[in-house]
Amino acid sequence: MNSQAAVSPSPAEAAFGRHVAAFANHDIDAVMADYGEDSVFVTPQGVFEGKAAIRSLFDGLIAEFSAPGTTLKLHEQHASGALVHVTWSAETPQNRYAFATDTLFVVDGLIRWQTFAAVVTPK
Secondary structure (H helix, E strand, C coil): CCCCCCCCCCHHHHHHHHHHHHHHCCCHHHHHCCEEEEEEEEECCEEEECHHHHHHHHHHHHHHHCCCCCEEEEEEEEEECCEEEEEEEEECCCEEEEEEEEEEEEECCEEEEEEEEEEEEEC
16 A cells, blocks of 8 residues: 655745735735844845735736736745745736746745746836
C-alpha cells in the first residue's frame, strides 16, 4: 500500500494563501490583516511603508481587479522558508499584465516585505 501524508504549507505559504483568497474576494480588510504596521511594499510606482500607505495601493488594485471581465492566472509559486515568489498574468478592463511577479517575506504570519514588478500595457 502506498500512502502519502498530506504536507502542510509553510507559514509563508499559508500567509500567501490567505492573502490571495482575501484579494480574490475583494476583501480589503482581510488583505490588510496580512500586513503589520511596519510592513514595506516596493513597486515600480514607489515604496509604500506602513499599513495606511499599503492600503491606499490595494484600494486601487481591488477596484481594478474586481471589475467585470477581469481574469488572473497564477503561473508559478515557489516557497523557501519565509520567502514566497509567484509569477502571474492578468487582464482587467484597464490593463493587460503580460507578466507579473510578487515576492513576499513573511515574519510571524505577516507579510513584512513585498516586491512587485510587471509588464503592464494600458488599454
